[in-house]
Amino acid sequence: xxxxxxxxxxxxxxxxxxxxxxxxxxxxxxxxxxxxxxxxxxxxxxxxxxxxxxxxxxxxxxxxxxxxxxxxxxxxxxxxxxxxxxxxxxxxxxxxxxxxxxxxxxxxxxxxxxxxxxxxxxxxxxxxxxxxxxxxxxxxxxxxxxxxxxx
Numbered sequence: 388x389x390x391x392x393x394x395x396x397x398x399x400x401x402x403x404x405x406x407x408x409x410x411x412x413x414x415x416x417x418x419x420x421x422x423x424x425x426x427x428x429x430x431x432x433x434x435x436x437x438x439x440x441x442x443x444x445x446x447x448x449x450x451x452x453x454x455x456x457x458x459x460x461x462x463x464x465x466x467x468x469x470x471x472x473x474x475x476x477x478x479x480x481x482x483x484x485x486x487x488x489x490x491x492x493x494x495x496x497x498x499x500x501x502x503x504x505x506x507x508x509x510x511x512x513x514x515x516x517x518x519x520x521x522x523x524x525x526x527x528x529x530x531x532x533x534x535x536x537x538x
Contacts, residue, residue, distance in 0.1 A: 393496055394471040396504065400424030400445065405459040421455035423448050423462060425470060425496075447477070447495040458501050467504035473497045 402424050407417040429442035448470055450458060462468070477495045481487055 391474045392471070393474045394469075395427050396467065396469040397425045397427040397443075397446075399462055399464055399466050399468060400426055401464050403459070403462050403464065405455065418451055419453070419455045419459075421450045421459050421462075421501075425468070447493065448472075448498050448501070449495065450498040450501055454501070461503065462501075465507075467506050469502040469504065470496060470498045470500065472499040 400423065402422065404422045406420050406422070408420055409415070409417050425446050425448050427444055427446060428440045429444075430438040431441045433439050450472075474494055474496055476492055478490055478492050481489050481491050
């Protein structure tokens with residue numbers, strides 16, 4: 388089965404859920420799974436020189452493990468995120484309407500990374516590094532603390 392890597396950005400849709408799955412984690416323990424929909428915009432230049440979203444699409448995104456738990460606390464409908472991971476095809480049986488009982492397919496993304504865009508974020512508070520006293524944190528955002536790498 389060929390896998391395709393995808394990297395893109397978009398706005399989070401209305402379905403943000405965190406569930407657990409059995410048997411997927413280390414030693415058969417439960418593991419967290421974050422699911423949300425993402426609207427990927429594809430802008431095209433129009434004749435008048437402006438840009439318009441003409442080829443955008445929705446994609447279902449899933450992220451597993453500890454990062455799923457952390458991102459679930461931070462994600463909000465409408466926030467801009469960058470995602471990357473493996474595209475796969477998912478199938479399900481339709482349950483309503485004239486296509487009930489038929490199999491439907493769509494593309495989804497198993498995200499390795501979910502990163503937040505700065506638009507709409509008012510403040511960021513970092514947690515202290517393990518083993519560092521809170522008062523030893525640098526006061527200037529551009530100056531590393533003693534022992535930190537300069538990047």
